[in-house]
Amino acid sequence: DVKVTQSSRYLVKRTGEKVFLECVQDMDHENMFWYRQDPGLGLRLIYFSYDVKMKEKGDIPEGYSVSREKKERFSLILESASTNQTSMYLCASKGSGDEQYFGPGTRLTVT
Amino acid sequence: GENVEQHPSTLSVQEGDSAVIKCTYSDSASNYFPWYKQELGKRPQLIIDIRSNVGEKKDQRIAVTLNKTAKHFSLHITETQPEDSAVYFCAASIKQAGTALIFGKGTTLSVSS
Numbered sequence: 001d002v003k004v005t006q007s008s009r010y011l012v013k014r015t016g017e018k019v020f021l022e023c024v025q026d027m028d029h030e031n032m033f034w035y036r037q038d039p040g041l042g043l044r045l046i047y048f049s050y051d052v053k054m055k056e057k058g059d060i061p062e063g064y065s066v067s068r069e070k071k072e073r074f075s076l077i078l079e080s081a082s083t084n085q086t087s088m089y090l091c092a093s094k095g096s097g098d099e100q101y102f103g104p105g106t107r108l109t110v111t
Numbered sequence: 112g113e114n115v116e117q118h119p120s121t122l123s124v125q126e127g128d129s130a131v132i133k134c135t136y137s138d139s140a141s142n143y144f145p146w147y148k149q150e151l152g153k154r155p156q157l158i159i160d161i162r163s164n165v166g167e168k169k170d171q172r173i174a175v176t177l178n179k180t181a182k183h184f185s186l187h188i189t190e191t192q193p194e195d196s197a198v199y200f201c202a203a204s205i206k207q208a209g210t211a212l213i214f215g216k217g218t219t220l221s222v223s224s
Contacts, residue, residue: 031210040120042200042216043155050210058211059112090154094210098143098162102154 002027004093004103012109019078021106023091029101031094032074034058034066036087037105043090049074081110113138113205117215124191126224134201134215135183143204144177144184145212150197158199159186191222 007022023032033048035058045058047066055066063085067075074093078085091103117134124130136144145160161168161175161184168175172191177184188195198219202212 033211035214040216042117043214045211045213048211056211059213098145098160099157100145100212102156104154 002029002093002101004091004101006089006091006103006106008106009104010107010109012111013078013081014111015082017078017081017110019081019108019110021076021078021089021091021108023074023076023093023103024072025093025101026072027093027095027101028071029093029095030071031100032068033092033094033100034064034074034076035090035092036060037090038087046076081108083110086110113141113203113213115201115203115213115215117201117218119218120216121219121221123221123223126191126193126222128191128222130186130188130191130195130220130222132186132199132201132218132220133183134185134203135181136203136213137182138203138205138213139182141203141205143212144175145202146173146175146186147200147202147214148197149200149217155200188220191220193222193224196220196222 034046035043049068065077089106092100094100142163147155149155174187201215
């Protein structure tokens with residue numbers, strides 16, 4: 001079974017803090033993705049990576065950056081957290097097949 | 112930019128009825144259309160998908176149809192059961208690197224017994 005894990009289920013941070021969200025997959029997948037999920041807005045793609053050190057902007061990259069130094073790990077970075085970044089963050093990975101496998105999500109609250 | 116429209120946003124049916132959720136996409140280069148189910152507090156999971164060279168696909172009580180000309184695809188659930196209650200998301204592949212998906216906003220399906 002594909003396993004995608006995220007470092008925290010719940011996270012509370014203060015405005016202006018630098019926040020790191022970590023995602024790890026154990027299936028040697030080339031592709032990894034970060035989405036945010038908000039009620040009524042569905043899943044919106046923030047960034048994705050199709051190889052180590054490679055990244056592509058999604059629909060809403062503003063205020064975020066990513067890092068992929070190792071194949072199994074994809075990090076989402078909020079350089080200076082703001083209250084409008086309070087959301088559920090979902091990581092996903094995909095190998096040579098079509099299916100994206102999601103992690104359990106991190107609910108981030110910025111106060 | 113590319114987008115996926117999904118309707119309805121909420122759907123309530125009686126157990127045993129059928130449910131239909133419809134999506135339209137804008138990118139004519141999209142060639143892969145998955146449907147994900149997300150139960151409350153859980154991660155989205157793929158339930159069925161279809162590629163653009165196929166018009167219909169069925170898996171037990173679930174079917175997906177695709178009309179490439181009209182750029183729309185639909186999810187059909189027959190003989191609904193209470194455990195079908197969840198949020199359903201459609202998605203379409205986008206041409207960037209050929210691997211990313213753009214999702215619809217979701218449909219909350221409630222099946223009452």
